[in-house]
């Protein structure tokens with residue numbers, strides 16, 4: 001019999017995420033089908049996969065936003081999620097958005113600290129509509145950080161940003177991860193981003209983790225390193241992208 005367990009675990013255990021036999025169906029179709037996934041504490045894992053393969057569904061389940069599942073999902077109590085759309089409340093100033101939903105009565109200084117960490121303290125009093133795309137995304141990251149997560153779930157957080165802002169945001173997330181030491185699960189469409197940031201890249205297909213690639217390159221990573229290009233090409237191939245034209 002399948003178990004339905006979605007409970008927080010102590011962050012001192014050997015896993016930040018432990019998923020077994022996870023199945024999620026929509027209208028009788030299993031989008032996630034008996035999936036197994038382990039993420040170690042402090043590990044940075046990137047999740048790739050063709051559009052519609054179930055990446056966001058998996059992330060929502062890990063975030064506790066979808067509990068209509070079969071299987072076992074163990075995640076830390078302290079977790080936070082940031083989505084592609086920053087989801088800021090337009091009627092609250094940036095610092096109040098950062099504290100939104102936090103339990104207790106957090107002081108402004110808690111928000112200020114997180115905003116400083118993402119380089120946005122100068123926009124603390126601003127209204128969300130006055131922020132640039134990159135600033136709004138950093139506010140969203142600050143909102144995740146004030147939760148002091150043991151697990152940070154990122155769903156295409158840089159997807160809507162222009163190329164330069166995206167590079168800066170990627171660098172920021174890499175720095176935050178190294179400083180905070182939390183586990184990160186990053187859903188992305190960008191293979192280069194995955195190889196740049198992750199310890200391990202997973203490729204999802206047919207409702208399971210179909211492929212796993214460890215990235216054993218020193219940090220900060222050099223995208224001109226031939227080994228970087230090799231890993232990138234291997235993953236693109238796994239995703240069914242023909243890279244021969246690129247190589248020619």
Ligand SMILES: Nc1ncnc2c1ncn2[C@@H]1O[C@H](COP(=O)(O)OP(=O)(O)OP(=O)(O)O)[C@@H](O)[C@H]1O
Nearest residue numbers: 026027031049050051052053054055056057058189
């Ligand atoms: N609430 C829902 N009701 C019905 N079907 C859903 C629901 N949520 C997701 N699905 C379906 O589940 C499948 C996986 O969706 P999901 O958003 O997880 O994919 P994804 O891999 O994140 O896609 P993308 O990369 O395009 O964001 C899709 O076929 C989607 O239509």
